[in-house]
Amino acid sequence: MISRNWAALAVAAAICIPFQAQAHRTWMLPSATVLSGEDPWVTVDAAVSNDLFYFEHVPLRIDGLSITAPDGSAAKAENASTGKYRTTFDLHLTQPGTYKLAMPGKMVVGTYELNGERKRWRGPAEAAAKEIPADAKNVVLTEMHRRLETFVTAGKPTTDALKITGQGLELEPITHPNDLFEGEPAKFRLLLDGKPAAGTEVEVVPGGVRYRSKPDDTKVTSDQDGVITVTWPTPGMYWISAEVEDDKTTVKGAAKRMAVYTATLEVLPQ
Amino acid sequence: MRALLTLTLTGLAATPALAADMAVTIEIPRLQVAEYHRPYVGVWVEGPDQSVAANLAVLYDVKKADREGEKWLKDMRQWWRRVGRDLTLPADGISGPTKAPGEHRLEYTVGKDPLGELAPGEYTLVVEAAREVGGRELMRIPFTWPAKAPATLTAEGSEELGRIALDLTP
Numbered sequence: 137m138i139s140r141n142w143a144a145l146a147v148a149a150a151i152c153i154p155f156q157a158q159a160h161r162t163w164m165l166p167s168a169t170v171l172s173g174e175d176p177w178v179t180v181d182a183a184v185s186n187d188l189f190y191f192e193h194v195p196l197r198i199d200g201l202s203i204t205a206p207d208g209s210a211a212k213a214e215n216a217s218t219g220k221y222r223t224t225f226d227l228h229l230t231q232p233g234t235y236k237l238a239m240p241g242k243m244v245v246g247t248y249e250l251n252g253e254r255k256r257w258r259g260p261a262e263a264a265a266k267e268i269p270a271d272a273k274n275v276v277l278t279e280m281h282r283r284l285e286t287f288v289t290a291g292k293p294t295t296d297a298l299k300i301t302g303q304g305l306e307l308e309p310i311t312h313p314n315d316l317f318e319g320e321p322a323k324f325r326l327l328l329d330g331k332p333a334a335g336t337e338v339e340v341v342p343g344g345v346r347y348r349s350k351p352d353d354t355k356v357t358s359d360q361d362g363v364i365t366v367t368w369p370t371p372g373m374y375w376i377s378a379e380v381e382d383d384k385t386t387v388k389g390a391a392k393r394m395a396v397y398t399a400t401l402e403v404l405p406q
Numbered sequence: 407m408r409a410l411l412t413l414t415l416t417g418l419a420a421t422p423a424l425a426a427d428m429a430v431t432i433e434i435p436r437l438q439v440a441e442y443h444r445p446y447v448g449v450w451v452e453g454p455d456q457s458v459a460a461n462l463a464v465l466y467d468v469k470k471a472d473r474e475g476e477k478w479l480k481d482m483r484q485w486w487r488r489v490g491r492d493l494t495l496p497a498d499g500i501s502g503p504t505k506a507p508g509e510h511r512l513e514y515t516v517g518k519d520p521l522g523e524l525a526p527g528e529y530t531l532v533v534e535a536a537r538e539v540g541g542r543e544l545m546r547i548p549f550t551w552p553a554k555a556p557a558t559l560t561a562e563g564s565e566e567l568g569r570i571a572l573d574l575t576p
Contacts, residue, residue, distance in 0.1 A: 173480075
């Protein structure tokens with residue numbers, strides 16, 4: 137339970153406090169994203185960490201994990217286990233094509249004062265009204281949407297599993313997310329509630345920082361159609377993340393909404 | 407690290423070709439490594455936009471039980487992307503077993519599978535090798551089709567492949 141709470145807190149912190157967002161990154165890391173052969177499996181690590189993609193902080197809870205199979209049906213994670221630093225699960229790719237692994241989430245985070253003491257609160261939207269005392273003062277609530285994704289393909293890439301939901305911040309592939317190669321520009325459209333999120337900054341962070349001296353992070357900004365173009369400098373696993381803030385909240389008492397999208401993408405050598 | 411088997415195999419490679427309009431000679435180097443596996447090799451012809459003009463060969467572990475060998479085809483990254491993932495394996499006339507170190511000559515005839523007809527133009531022969539517990543190497547030889555005179559174009563590999571030769575017959 138302790139580790140679960142820590143993971144949840146870390147996720148909340150990573151989302152709501154900008155300076156911490158740079159320290160704690162949430163991710164899923166598949167063992168492979170492009171597979172061939174008759175009966176492929178992948179294993180996935182899920183964690184919150186400072187450096188990508190090392191297990192050094194807390195595991196990520198995968199309660200909200202949803203896996204979409206190539207035909208659009210739901211696939212199941214197998215052999216899930218949460219350890220000290222990471223959660224792992226396996227995925228049996230029983231169909232040819234592309235699977236989308238997503239962790240969507242919606243919650244409320246906030247602060248309030250009670251008897252002169254400042255308190256933090258986080259939880260599901262409906263619990264806010266019940267758990268925050270009626271006599272609390274200066275209640276500031278923020279609605280949080282997050283979506284964490286990664287993609288895995290057996291055989292030829294397909295797009296049926298990549299359909300967007302129209303809720304929160306999402307990435308619509310123009311270039312297939314499992315067809316990324318070094319030096320080739322990849323295009324994706326960033327959508328907020330299904331509409332182009334123009335002018336949004338997207339962080340692009342290569343993994344493996346332990347073995348180089350510079351973080352090598354870059355940023356790209358979406359154009360008026362919400363499109364970002366990323367040219368991958370080197371092969372490897374990449375973490376990309378964007379967040380937007382607006383006042384389109386659906387939660388009573390929340391003044392603003394934040395929506396975060398994060399994905400792990402693999403870039404292969406030429 | 408590498409000792410080439412050119413001496414012993416010269417005889418083989420020099421065998422006169424029977425009406426071959428295109429022949430690809432691939433040298434697989436002998437590597438002094440702790441754990442040696444024969445490389446998986448993909449051979450194809452690309453058009454100027456990297457589209458596949460002819461899918462010539464894929465050498466992999468075709469005999470492994472339960473088609474287990476196909477699991478590693480993706481390690482030939484570009485081959486998998488350009489050719490493999492669209493292919494049903496094993497593919498007739500294209501799939502073959504892995505080869506031992508040495509020179510291997512593959513011959514193709516215009517109008518016949520798997521070369522078929524190539525429209526006149528600029529092309530690139532691509533040979534990609536990937537080895538279990540080893541590396542990966544991709545080599546390209548640009549050529550103009552059809553050749554005006556008999557020609558042999560070559561490229562020299564440095565890791566997983568040795569000398570690659572493309573013989574063109576008008």
